[in-house]
Amino acid sequence: MVDQALLAQAKQLDVAERVELISEIWASIDADMLPVSSADKALLDRRLADADAAPLVGSSWQDVEASLRGRAG
Template sequence: MVDQTLLSQAKGLGVAERVELINELWASIDADVLPVSPAEAALIDQRLAEADAEPLAGRSWEEVEASLRARVR
């Protein structure tokens, strides 16, 4: 259970500070604590195989970012 005082303090932070707090908390979680399910592992393996089979099929981050930015204009 989350301490309500702590939660209230976190909610009182600005957006940038809350995002930073979230990132710090997420980074503090040991990866072994959140195991990957067999279904997730199979999906990861499938997507890696697809990427290896056709490395040029995807788009670069720059292309994705430009597409997303164009949508919000």
């Protein structure tokens, strides 16, 4: 259960600060802590193969993040 006082404090942050907080929290989660089903693994394998086959299609995470941060002000 989420601490409601903590959640209320987080909601008072501006958007850029909330995005940064989310990023920090996500980075603190060890990948081994997250369960991944065999179906999810197969999907990830297909997506990795697609990315390897066409590496220049789409945007890098750095470009997407910079764009989102720019919109947030």
